[in-house]
Amino acid sequence: MKRIDRAHSIFDTPTPGRRAFLRVAAGAALCMGTDASFATDAAIEPMHKRPIPSTGEALPIVGCGTWRTFDVGDDPARRRELAAVLRVLFAAGGSVIDSSPMYGSSEAVAGALLTEMNARDKAFIATKVWTEGRDEGIAQMRQSMQRLAAPRIDLMQIHNLLDWRTQLATLRDWKAAGRVRYIGVTHYTSSAFPQVEAVLRSERIDFVQINYAANDRDAEARLLPLAAERGVAVIVNQPFGGGSLLASLRGKPLPAFAGDIGCASWAQLLLKFVLGNAAVTCVIPGTGRREYMIDNVHAGMGVYPDAALRRRIAQAVA
Structure with missing residues (x-):
């Protein structure tokens, strides 16, 4: 089956063996009916966490993006598969689920699944505001809260910096009122990094969400060091x-x-490349398949590459 999914230096924690990973995978394969079994296997080594700088709250370092993958509408089979994805995430100690009103039915699907699974308290819900105008932004965020069945959003982000000055003023009001816990901005293209940098320098925010990968390293030059500094x-x-x-x-050998x-797949190696940068708090690969989620959460365990090894990973994928 083909897979196409939408730091510090090395930790002291021992790397989990391949046998432990296969035990986790075996447990997850049964997660629709035996979640407790998977939770026991996943506990061999819990996912690492990193602090949110503005509060010190510990956040699990591997989450789940929902672009495309959770846009399944009312399809019952695909919803069952996504429930399995979330069970794997939670059993491994993960919590971050990132969505947006521009992702079709993704917010509504995530909200329905969390409600059905009685798992709202396990999730760190991040979504976005993606519109112009104060009143329009408020209406959209209220709709997101409805779709996500969440009386409070953990992280509300201004999607792609759209009308960011207007929306940021509202987000600050909502944070003060307790409707959201954290606020931030996002973008997914390196061409927007100058604008993202300007916001980071001029405003006090909790989070920034950006693109970064072993073959997309522009963020290393200025944005990641600036985020750490700020x-x-x-x-x-x-x-x-x-x-x-x-x-x-x-098909390329690992x-x-x-x-x-401790990497047994290219996906794990690519995720550990990103997490090897000390400025990165969490990575959110998107997936709609539980076996891919099993693969992904394994990258949240074990040790991470130092600068020299990260260079070798970048060379290996060039």
């Missing part, structure tokens, strides 16, 4: 180069050094 948490989208990077590596940091 005490802003970083969520990374498109860690697989929008899916094209994984596709280009299909480098021998991948085993040194």
Whole structure:
């Protein structure tokens, strides 16, 4: 089956063996009916967490994006598969689910699944406002809260900086009123980095979400160091180069050094490349298949590449 999904230096935690990973995978394969079994296996090594700089709250470092993958409407079979994806995420100690009103039915599907699973307290829900105008922004955010069945949103972000000055004023009011816990901005293209940098320099926000991957390293030059300097948490989208990077590596042997940091797949190696940067707080690869989620959460465990090994990973995928 083909896979196309939408730091510090090395930790002291021991790298989990391949046998442990296969036990997690075996448990997850049964997760629709035996969640407790998977939770026990996943607990062999819980997912690492990193602090949100503005508060110190610990956030699991691998989450789940919902662009395209959760836009399934009322399809019952696909919803069951997505429920399995979320069970794997939670059993491995993850929590971050990132969505947007521009992602079709994704917000509504995520909200319905969390309600059906009685799992709202396990999730760190991040979504976005993506419109112009104060009243329009408020209406859209209220609609997102309805769709997500969430009386409070953990992280509200200004999607692609659209009308960001207007929306940021509202987000600050909502944060003060307790409707949202954290606020931030997002973009998914490197061409927008100058604008993102300007916001980071001029405004106090909790999070920034940007694109970053082993073949898309523009963020390393200025944005990631600036976020660290300004005490802003970083969520990374498109860690697989929008899916094209994984596709280009299909059939290519995994480098021998991948085993040194506990990686059994290209997806794990690409995620650990991103997480090897100390400025990154969380990565949100999108997936709609539980076996891919199993693969992804494994990247939240074990050790991470130092600068020299990250250069070798970038060379390996060039």
